Amino acid sequence: QLQLQESGPGLVKSSETLSLTCTVSGGSIRSAYYWAWVRQPPGKGLDWIGTIYYSGGAHYKPSLKSRVTMSIDASKNQFYLELTSATAADTAVYYCATYASPHLLEYNWLDPWGPGTLVAVSS
Amino acid sequence: HSVLTQPPSVSGAPGQSVTISCTGGNTNIGAGYTVHWYQQVPGAAPRLLIYGNNNRPSGVPDRFSGSKSGTSASLAITGLQADDEGDYYCLSFDSTLSGVFGGGTKLTVL
Numbered sequence: 001q002l003q004l005q006e007s008g009p010g011l012v013k014s015s016e017t018l019s020l021t022c023t024v025s026g027g028s029i030r031s032a033y034y035w036a037w038v039r040q041p042p043g044k045g046l047d048w049i050g051t052i053y054y055s056g057g058a059h060y061k062p063s064l065k066s067r068v069t070m071s072i073d074a075s076k077n078q079f080y081l082e083l084t085s086a087t088a089a090d091t092a093v094y095y096c097a098t099y100a101s102p103h104l105l106e107y108n109w110l111d112p113w114g115p116g117t118l119v120a121v122s123s
Numbered sequence: 124h125s126v127l128t129q130p131p132s133v134s135g136a137p138g139q140s141v142t143i144s145c146t147g148g149n150t151n152i153g154a155g156y157t158v159h160w161y162q163q164v165p166g167a168a169p170r171l172l173i174y175g176n177n178n179r180p181s182g183v184p185d186r187f188s189g190s191k192s193g194t195s196a197s198l199a200i201t202g203l204q205a206d207d208e209g210d211y212y213c214l215s216f217d218s219t220l221s222g223v224f225g226g227g228t229k230l231t232v233l
Binding site for chain 1: 125156157159161163167168169171174175180210212214216219220221222223224225226227
């Protein structure tokens with residue numbers, strides 16, 4: 001069974017780039033078609049950031065598209081999130097997850113998830 | 124605001140039933156995309172409860188059920204138990220090629 005673990009700085013300065021890594025264990029990153037990032041600001045709901053295909057293509061939330069880049073390194077069994085020009089509004093728990101079913105993205109669901117990592121953006 | 128609309132809170136006494144709605148539009152739920160449901164307790168990652176509108180993963184009690192009609196979906200919980208308390212979220216897909224979550228519903232077991 002796949003397991004995911006987020007890692008990265010817990011504190012980022014405003015206007016700098018927020019960078020996170022998701023490490024996949026229990027199987028190959030090639031075993032799932034899509035990998036995703038979701039965030040949750042303190043006390044608020046879940047916010048879908050984007051998804052990356054195991055082949056490297058990606059879809060991003062339209063309102064974040066200008067600042068987000070996702071990438072994947074199959075040799076390390078890792079995928080990554082970069083969010084540029086960070087502001088306090090980007091302070092959140094960031095989760096990595098996978099769409100583990102072979103269904104098309106439109107009919108797919110996120111499971112499993114990593115435990116999440118809190119990133120605070122300081123002004 | 125969230126693309127999918129959920130009631131902020133619902134409550135019920137132990138043993139009773141509650142329903143949580145998730146209302147979207149013609150570019151997401153109404154476009155035929157499937158709806159999935161998650162439970163989240165404080166300090167933990169979301170847990171998958173229902174996938175593909177009405178399917179339960181192994182280990183999820185049959186007290187949880189999902190349905191979908193038109194531009195809306197619902198999660199029903201019967202025989203409420205104290206450990207059902209938490210936040211519940213629906214997830215679907217949008218024609219903007221994005222995943223979309225509901226705003227979340229806080230379930231309180233009285």
